[in-house]
Amino acid sequence: MKRLVILAILVCGVFSANTFAQKNFKWLGSDGWIIGSSYEQLFNNYNLTVITGTVYDEDTVTPMTTMGRGIRIIVKDQNGTLIPVHLGPYWYIIHQDMNLSIGDEVEVHGARFSLNGKDTYAAYYILMASKNRELLLRDQDGFPLWEGWRSGTVRSCE
Numbered sequence: 001m002k003r004l005v006i007l008a009i010l011v012c013g014v015f016s017a018n019t020f021a022q023k024n025f026k027w028l029g030s031d032g033w034i035i036g037s038s039y040e041q042l043f044n045n046y047n048l049t050v051i052t053g054t055v056y057d058e059d060t061v062t063p064m065t066t067m068g069r070g071i072r073i074i075v076k077d078q079n080g081t082l083i084p085v086h087l088g089p090y091w092y093i094i095h096q097d098m099n100l101s102i103g104d105e106v107e108v109h110g111a112r113f114s115l116n117g118k119d120t121y122a123a124y125y126i127l128m129a130s131k132n133r134e135l136l137l138r139d140q141d142g143f144p145l146w147e148g149w150r151s152g153t154v155r156s157c158e
Helices: 002-023
Strands: 048-061 070-077 082-089 105-115 118-128 133-136
Touching: 048 082, 048 118, 070 105
Parallel strands: 082 118
Antiparallel strands: 048 070, 048 105, 070 082, 105 118, 118 133
């Protein structure tokens, strides 16, 4: 009888812990790269610019402490200026069929903003004419494509 009571307590404990864990889970998602976040509010469709140059470096970046890591390239323009360009969240960019490499000639269309007192660019799209490739990162309204869906795009399946 004692064993049965102990077994019942253990089973109840496992199910309660499992239920608690399910209620307090973290959605996998954009890790702070979402519309409405402090970072995304810096993206301004009215401040778009074009940068041409070569990819000088590529690395990961965490623009703000509340964000997950993303991919950044450094573009060296015709004047030798090094320009940081944020592409998007790491998990999204690594699954794109782009293959940017150091030394590639690129044309970056993006929005310029100040982040931590430094000029930074968020890419809208990147054109690599030599490889006949284009990496589209945002739609015409500046909405990040890694968001996948937004209000008004979900339809009933009736």
